[in-house]
Amino acid sequence: xxxxxxxxxxxxxxxxxxxxxxxxxxxxxxxxxxxxxxxxxxxxxxxxxxxxxxxxxxxxxxxxxxxxxxxxxxxxxxxxxxxxxxxxxxxxxxxxxxxxxxxxxxxxxxxxxxxxxxxxxxxxxxxxxxxxxxxxxxxxxxxxxxxxxxxxxxxxxxxxxxxxxxxxxxxxxxxxxxxxxxxxxxxxxxxxxxxxxxxxxxxxxxxxxxxxxxxxxxxxxxxxxxxxxxxxxxxxxxxxxxxxxxxxxxxxxxxxxxxxxxxxxxxxxxxxxxxxxxxxxxxxxxxxxxxxxxxxxxxxxxxxxxxxxxxxxxxxxxxxxxxxxxxxxxxxxxxxxxxxxxxxxxxxxxxxxxxxxxxxxxxxxxxxxxxxxxxxxxxxxxxxxxxxxxxxxxxxxxxxxxxxxxxxxxxxxxxxxxxxxxxxxxxxxxxxxxxxxxxxxxxxxxxxxxxxxxxxxxxxxxxxxxxxxxxxxxxxxxxxxxxxxxxxxxxxxxxxxxxxxxxxxxxxxxxxxxxxxxxxxxxxxxxxxxxxxxxxxxxxx
Amino acid sequence: xxxxxxxxxxxxxxxxxxxxxxxxxxxxxxxxxxxxxxxxxxxxxxxxxxxxxxxxxxxxxxxxxxxxxxxxxxxxxxxxxxxxxxxxxxxxxxxxxxxxxxxxxxxxxxxxxxxxxxxxxxxxxxx
Numbered sequence: 001x002x003x004x005x006x007x008x009x010x011x012x013x014x015x016x017x018x019x020x021x022x023x024x025x026x027x028x029x030x031x032x033x034x035x036x037x038x039x040x041x042x043x044x045x046x047x048x049x050x051x052x053x054x055x056x057x058x059x060x061x062x063x064x065x066x067x068x069x070x071x072x073x074x075x076x077x078x079x080x081x082x083x084x085x086x087x088x089x090x091x092x093x094x095x096x097x098x099x100x101x102x103x104x105x106x107x108x109x110x111x112x113x114x115x116x117x118x119x120x121x122x123x124x125x126x127x128x129x130x131x132x133x134x135x136x137x138x139x140x141x142x143x144x145x146x147x148x149x150x151x152x153x154x155x156x157x158x159x160x161x162x163x164x165x166x167x168x169x170x171x172x173x174x175x176x177x178x179x180x181x182x183x184x185x186x187x188x189x190x191x192x193x194x195x196x197x198x199x200x201x202x203x204x205x206x207x208x209x210x211x212x213x214x215x216x217x218x219x220x221x222x223x224x225x226x227x228x229x230x231x232x233x234x235x236x237x238x239x240x241x242x243x244x245x246x247x248x249x250x251x252x253x254x255x256x257x258x259x260x261x262x263x264x265x266x267x268x269x270x271x272x273x274x275x276x277x278x279x280x281x282x283x284x285x286x287x288x289x290x291x292x293x294x295x296x297x298x299x300x301x302x303x304x305x306x307x308x309x310x311x312x313x314x315x316x317x318x319x320x321x322x323x324x325x326x327x328x329x330x331x332x333x334x335x336x337x338x339x340x341x342x343x344x345x346x347x348x349x350x351x352x353x354x355x356x357x358x359x360x361x362x363x364x365x366x367x368x369x370x371x372x373x374x375x376x377x378x379x380x381x382x383x384x385x386x387x388x389x390x391x392x393x394x395x396x397x398x399x400x401x402x403x404x405x406x407x408x409x410x411x412x413x414x415x416x417x418x419x420x421x422x423x424x425x426x427x428x429x430x431x432x433x434x435x436x437x438x439x440x441x442x443x444x445x446x447x448x449x450x451x452x453x454x455x456x457x458x459x460x461x462x463x464x465x466x467x468x469x470x471x472x473x474x475x476x477x478x479x480x481x482x483x484x485x486x487x488x489x490x491x492x493x494x495x496x497x498x499x500x501x502x503x504x505x506x507x508x509x510x511x512x513x514x515x516x517x518x519x520x521x522x523x524x525x526x527x528x529x530x531x532x533x534x535x536x537x538x539x540x541x
Numbered sequence: 542x543x544x545x546x547x548x549x550x551x552x553x554x555x556x557x558x559x560x561x562x563x564x565x566x567x568x569x570x571x572x573x574x575x576x577x578x579x580x581x582x583x584x585x586x587x588x589x590x591x592x593x594x595x596x597x598x599x600x601x602x603x604x605x606x607x608x609x610x611x612x613x614x615x616x617x618x619x620x621x622x623x624x625x626x627x628x629x630x631x632x633x634x635x636x637x638x639x640x641x642x643x644x645x646x647x648x649x650x651x652x653x654x655x656x657x658x659x660x661x662x663x664x665x666x667x668x
Contacts, residue, residue, distance in 0.1 A: 303626060307596050310625035310646045315558040317647035322565050347647055 001025040003109070004046035005081075006036045006063075012052055012081070012102070019106045033063055040067055040076065048109060052081040058091040068096050077112045081105065143259075149248075150212055150256040154187035157255075187212060208243045208258075215245035215256045223247065228263070240267040295361065302357050309350045316343045352482035356466070359411065359489045366408045366493055370518050373403040373412075373446065377435050380416045387421065392429050395420075398436040405444045405515040411490045412515070418483040419448040419511050426509075427452035443496065443514040455502040455509050463500060464488045487513070545589030545664070546570035546657060549579040549605065550623070551597040555646070559592065559623075559653070566654035568661075576600030576608070583614040590660050592644070595624040606636050615639055619660050623648075 003020050005027060007013035013029050020027035028046065030036035040049055049067055053060045057080065064078045079098045093099060100108045140147060141160045149158040186193040187209060211227040224246045231239045242261040247254060320343060324336040377399050381388075388395055405412070423433045427450045437446035455463060462468050466485040491498040496514035548559045548570050556572045563570050571587065573579050577600055579593070595602035602622060609615050620639055625646040644656060 304596075307625040311552055311555060313647040314625070315554045318558050318562050318650045318653065321650055322561065 001048060001109075002046040003027045003048045003050060004030055004036060004039050005050035006030045006033065006052060007050075007081075008052045008054060015102050016050055016081070016105070019102070019109070023106055023109050025109060036063070037067065046076055048077045048079065048112060050079045050081050050105070053083070053087070053089075056091070057082065057087070057089040061089065061091050061093060061097070064097045065094055068094065079105065079108060146260045148258040150187060150216070150258055152216065152254055154213070154216070156185055156187070208241075211243055211245050212256055212258055215247050216254070238264070240264045298357075299361060302354060302361075306350070306354045309354075310347075313343065313347055313350065317347060349482075352486065355414070356482050356486050356489065359414070359486055359493070366411070368406050368408050368494070368516075371405050371407050371409055371412060373405055373437055373444070374399045374401065376409070376412060377416065380413060380420070381435075384417065384420055384424075387424055388433075391424060391427070391431075393424060393427055394430075394432045396432060396434045398434060403437050403439070403444060404518040406518045407494055407515050411493060415487050415490045415513070416448070418487050422483050422511075423448055423450035423452060423509075426450065439517060442517070444517050445512060445514050447510050447512045449508065449510040451508040454505045454507040455500060456505055457502065460500045460502065464498065484511075487511075491515070545661065547579065547582060547587055547589060547591045548572045548623075549574075549576065549591060549597075549602070550594040551575060552594070555594070562650045562653050563657065565650060566658070568654070568657060576602070576605030579605055580608055580612070580614065583609060583618070584612075588617040589664065590619045590621065590657060592621050592623040592657075595622060595626050603636060606639055610636070610639060617664075619664060621656065621660065 001024075003016070003025050005013070005016050007016055007029060017027045017029075025048075028039065030039055036049070036051070039045060051060050051064055051067075060080060064080055067076075067078050077098065078096065079100055080093070082099055082101055085101055085104070087099070087101075098108050098112070143160050147160045148156050151157045182193040192206070192209070207227040207229040211225050215225050224244055226245075227243045229241050229243060231241065240263045242263045244259050244261070246257045248257050249255070316339075320336060320340045324333060324340065327333050327336055377397050381395055381397060420433065420435075427433060431451040433451075434449040435447070436449070437444060439445075459468075464484045464487070467481040468484075488498050491513045494515050496516065498511065498513040500509055500511050502509040546563065546568060548556055550556050550559070550572075551574050553574070556574065560570055560572060570592075571582065573582055575597060579591070593602045593605060597605075600608070602624065606620060609618075609620075619641050621642045621644055622640055623644045623646065641660060642656060644653065
């Protein structure tokens with residue numbers, strides 16, 4: 001931008017030059033009023049003229065008037081440079097003359113800008129606006145949902161293409177959409193669309209009409225109102241339409257923007273989903289009742305089975321020893337002994353099988369409570385004294401500190417009975433069985449270790465399966481192969497796990513299992529290695 | 542030792558077994574095969590140790606025990622449940638004060654004789 005200025009002194013001229021440079025303008029000093037007017041009138045002249053006011057400013061104002069009247073104010077802006085912001089003159093300041101001080105000159109120049117630049121910016125803005133309008137129109141016209149602009153009298157003043165394009169596309173629904181469109185288009189008619197149903201005007205109860213009128217008369221800015229209408233074209237076929245109305249102001253006139261969404265598919269899916277949920281809940285209830293009935297049936301069956309298996313065993317178990325006493329011949333005594341051994345095995349098999357079923361079904365009916373395993377294991381070992389004494393087995397209980405767990409006492413007792421009984425069965429006459437346990441992280445880890453025949457590493461997992469026997473021919477009459485399966489169920493009932501470790505055949509076995517600790521209990525001492533506590537050992541032989 | 546043992550069991554083989562086992566221990570017993578017969582024996586004046594089966598048709602062991610308590614027939618008697626049922630069941634909760642012991646079938650001859658001899662020494666009212 002070129003600035004032509006008339007300064008009374010060099011200091012002012014220097015200041016004007018500096019301000020012009022700061023605002024990326026070129027400044028040209030006129031030495032006299034004549035030179036100023038002459039330069040201003042030339043083609044390609046300045047876009048801004050700065051005149052420094054003299055004394056009361058009247059002569060300067062006269063010069064400004066002449067500058068403006070000659071080529072018009074659209075040619076250049078005229079600034080009267082005054083010494084102070086509160087400067088006044090007895091002469092009238094033309095409205096087209098901008099009065100400023102050196103301090104405000106830069107701001108005034110920036111605000112004024114170059115007339116040419118302003119024109120360019122205006123053109124650019126208009127172009128942008130035009131583009132935006134085109135874009136908005138395209139968006140409005142091609143929006144995939146019907147949109148209406150309704151005026152204050154209820155008349156539709158603009159729509160997009162969706163209402164027209166949707167009608168043939170929807171086939172059977174065209175009639176229904178026609179109802180909607182008829183309703184919207186007849187908003188301005190007090191009589192409505194004229195359609196009647198059972199002798200009554202449809203528009204009287206039309207939710208679309210109601211919501212638009214409500215928005216028109218009561219709607220506040222940007223407050224959207226919604227209504228869902230259900231229309232039926234054919235018996236049994238319902239069309240769900242969501243009508244939204246938003247008040248908008250265009251040129252200070254209140255309008256209502258209405259758009260419709262066909263939500264039939266959505267509602268249909270929701271209804272299907274609700275129906276599915278209802279069916280699912282009903283099926284779950286039915287299945288639950290069936291499961292409970294089956295569980296009760298199973299329990300009754302197990303009870304009956306236990307009774308029917310144990311009852312015929314009663315005479316065999318009770319009478320065979322009496323018969324043996326009366327038999328003198330060795331060969332016959334051996335026969336009776338064989339019968340007794342098999343009868344006892346059968347009794348054990350029945351007991352274990354029924355125990356397994358019972359433990360399995362009790363999984364959800366545990367009665368856990370605080371159980372101190374130091375006391376519990378002592379009592380269990382005392383109970384199992386006769387069993388242990390049959391062999392010259394040493395039993396070490398290294399649980400010498402209180403070790404509380406949250407478990408079902410009866411199941412824990414059965415767990416230890418099985419593990420210790422198992423160890424006694426497979427340990428040598430001079431073997432040792434060790435009980436231990438400690439608190440580790442969120443669990444109490446316990447173990448029963450023996451110096452018995454050990455387990456082949458390939459069998460360490462399979463031994464917990466029902467009826468698993470290392471001897472595939474299953475001639476082992478010492479165990480039916482259910483004890484460890486029962487242990488696994490009991491531990492699983494408590495959310496824990498059980499596993500075995502053995503270096504191999506002949507090298508002993510350690511059975512580890514975990515039980516939950518007492519909630520909010522104090523942590524128990526543990527060396528963290530899953531090994532026996534290095535405390536005083538209690539030995540029982 | 543005089544007959545002061547009443548065996549109540551619907552299974553003839555169990556009745557035979559108990560009688561023989563007790564006989565081998567020098568004990569004799571009276572045998573009935575139902576709850577009704579048990580009540581009849583008590584009404585006729587039996588007093589002693591009752592070995593009562595649980596699972597019996599028409600009137601099971603718990604119903605028999607409840608009837609005994611209701612009719613005041615427990616006076617002067619001891620009751621041991623002798624049964625192949627694994628668990629006492631919920632009925633036991635109400636009646637357990639009337640029961641001395643729960644002997645499970647199959648039992649050993651020695652075990653049964655020992656149990657019976659122990660209780661015969663007391664023979665005080667159960668409740």
